[in-house]
Amino acid sequence: MTITTDSSRDLPGREAVAANLETFIRERFQVKPDDAFFGRGVNLWEEGYVDSAGIVEVISHLETTWGVRIPDDALFDPRFGTIEGMSETIEELRATSA
Amino acid sequence: MAIVPLSSLDRWLGPQRELDRLREHHLMRSRGQLIDLAYPNPDDALDPAIRAALEATLADVEGKDLQYTPYGGATVPRRHVARSLAASHGLSLRYDDVVLTPGAMSALQVALATAADSAACDSAAGTSAVNEVVIVTPCWLDTPLYVARLGLEPVLVPVERPSGTLDVDAIARAITDRTCAVVVVQPGNPTGVLYDEASLRSLADVLTAARSSPLLISDESHSAYVFGGATFVSPASVYPRSAIVYSFGKAWRMQGQRLGYVAFRPEFRDQGWAAKAVLLCRAMGYATPTAFMQRALARLLEIPHDLSAIERRRARCVRVLADAGYELSSGRHTMFVYGRAPGGDALAFVEEAANEGVLVVPSTLFHETGHFRVSVTASDDLLDTGLRILTRLGPATTSFEEQQ
Numbered sequence: 001m002t003i004t005t006d007s008s009r010d011l012p013g014r015e016a017v018a019a020n021l022e023t024f025i026r027e028r029f030q031v032k033p034d035d036a037f038f039g040r041g042v043n044l045w046e047e048g049y050v051d052s053a054g055i056v057e058v059i060s061h062l063e064t065t066w067g068v069r070i071p072d073d074a075l076f077d078p079r080f081g082t083i084e085g086m087s088e089t090i091e092e093l094r095a096t097s098a
Numbered sequence: 099m100a101i102v103p104l105s106s107l108d109r110w111l112g113p114q115r116e117l118d119r120l121r122e123h124h125l126m127r128s129r130g131q132l133i134d135l136a137y138p139n140p141d142d143a144l145d146p147a148i149r150a151a152l153e154a155t156l157a158d159v160e161g162k163d164l165q166y167t168p169y170g171g172a173t174v175p176r177r178h179v180a181r182s183l184a185a186s187h188g189l190s191l192r193y194d195d196v197v198l199t200p201g202a203m204s205a206l207q208v209a210l211a212t213a214a215d216s217a218a219c220d221s222a223a224g225t226s227a228v229n230e231v232v233i234v235t236p237c238w239l240d241t242p243l244y245v246a247r248l249g250l251e252p253v254l255v256p257v258e259r260p261s262g263t264l265d266v267d268a269i270a271r272a273i274t275d276r277t278c279a280v281v282v283v284q285p286g287n288p289t290g291v292l293y294d295e296a297s298l299r300s301l302a303d304v305l306t307a308a309r310s311s312p313l314l315i316s317d318e319s320h321s322a323y324v325f326g327g328a329t330f331v332s333p334a335s336v337y338p339r340s341a342i343v344y345s346f347g348k349a350w351r352m353q354g355q356r357l358g359y360v361a362f363r364p365e366f367r368d369q370g371w372a373a374k375a376v377l378l379c380r381a382m383g384y385a386t387p388t389a390f391m392q393r394a395l396a397r398l399l400e401i402p403h404d405l406s407a408i409e410r411r412r413a414r415c416v417r418v419l420a421d422a423g424y425e426l427s428s429g430r431h432t433m434f435v436y437g438r439a440p441g442g443d444a445l446a447f448v449e450e451a452a453n454e455g456v457l458v459v460p461s462t463l464f465h466e467t468g469h470f471r472v473s474v475t476a477s478d479d480l481l482d483t484g485l486r487i488l489t490r491l492g493p494a495t496t497s498f499e500e501q502q
Binding site for chain 2: 030035050053
């Protein structure tokens with residue numbers, strides 16, 4: 001699987017993070033294009049889009065792609081269940097480290 | 099729950115053993131030329147679309163994709179099954195309502211064990227023992243065996259004759275305060291009868307009124323084999339306390355790859371039945387399906403079933419056997435044709451057929467007397483050879499050639 005991230009690195013916005021993450025999750029976790037339940041606000045763990053092994057892959061993808069280290073309190077924050085929430089977290093972390 | 103020794107299960111183990119003995123004997127006698135119309139192993143080549151899906155899955159494998167998956171299966175394929183059932187059954191299932199199993203046999207075991215465990219909890223809580231399972235017969239051969247092995251009591255309720263439809267009044271009479279589950283196969287194997295919505299709703303009324311709130315286990319392993327544009331109605335869609343048992347292998351014609359599931363309706367979510375089923379998989383030592391088949395599932399679900407060859411062979415088998423004077427089940431579905439054994443003795447007829455070179459299944463395996471089952475999954479040539487022999491043994495005097 002190839003996820004292009006170089007150009008995204010230069011885009012600090014939440015939208016870029018969310019778009020990149022959505023693409024990664026759709027491809028890696030077999031989300032069908034016409035899955036009406038799927039969206040950036042859906043809880044990925046509770047709705048079975050990402051399993052326990054997959055969580056590690058998601059964290060690794062976010063940290064590698066955006067050059068941040070996600071602290072434990074952010075990992076266990078309820079926001080860290082959705083693409084929207086994760087994107088907010090990454091945006092905040094990048095703003096803090098800038 | 100006490101362990102039930104095999105020695106006390108002979109009533110349920112015996113018929114299959116008898117068929118296996120017969121098969122082995124006649125395979126040797128015929129030097130391997132016995133026409134096997136008993137077991138539904140397809141002679142047709144693997145569907146190219148299915149082959150392509152399997153190859154694409156393998157090409158995509160990376161990392162730990164083929165390592166252990168959790169009891170109950172990996173989350174992603176469970177979600178795909180839940181979505182598929184949402185579309186086909188109109189049930190708002192989630193991934194954790196679905197428990198993946200190596201085929202329908204273990205799915206049925208897990209469903210029964212979950213019902214038994216919950217009933218045992220009820221019994222321990224002070225209600226009387228809830229340990230009976232009502233099974234509509236003729237049924238899949240080992241359903242009563244599984245029930246008895248779990249320390250439960252199989253209560254067999256025959257379908258209406260000659261229609262083969264559900265005898266809801268008889269089921270109502272069989273249900274007691276001790277009934278923990280009812281097993282229905284839709285469409286019926288071996289009869290091929292598709293139960294209609296009215297009879298299923300009547301059954302649901304009976305179950306709703308039952309004081310023991312039994313689990314309805316809807317075995318839908320043959321639901322892909324519904325022909326002629328008939329509408330499949332799931333028993334689980336009309337009664338909330340239901341679990342669906344399914345095997346993908348039959349529709350994909352690769353039964354040996356062992357991929358199935360039991361899905362509990364959302365009404366059980368608060369009671370944690372699916373979670374209990376996952377724990378029972380662990381407690382009973384059931385593995386999940388292979389990681390590879392779980393990964394392939396999403397692609398395979400996209401492929402429409404082309405079972406037209408089976409439908410055509412089934413129609414041909416019905417026509418030939420009817421012309422030969424056999425009294426056949428009115429069922430029009432599944433990969434089987436079911437008929438009354440000339441002379442009335444199922445095993446004697448099957449022995450006679452095997453002596454002539456064709457193996458079919460005596461209805462004793464399905465816990466009914468006097469019938470036999472023909473599988474139509476063999477190639478056209480083998481099926482014709484088998485039908486030629488069965489025509490000779492039929493009540494009518496017309497020869498196979500005269501029928502053509």
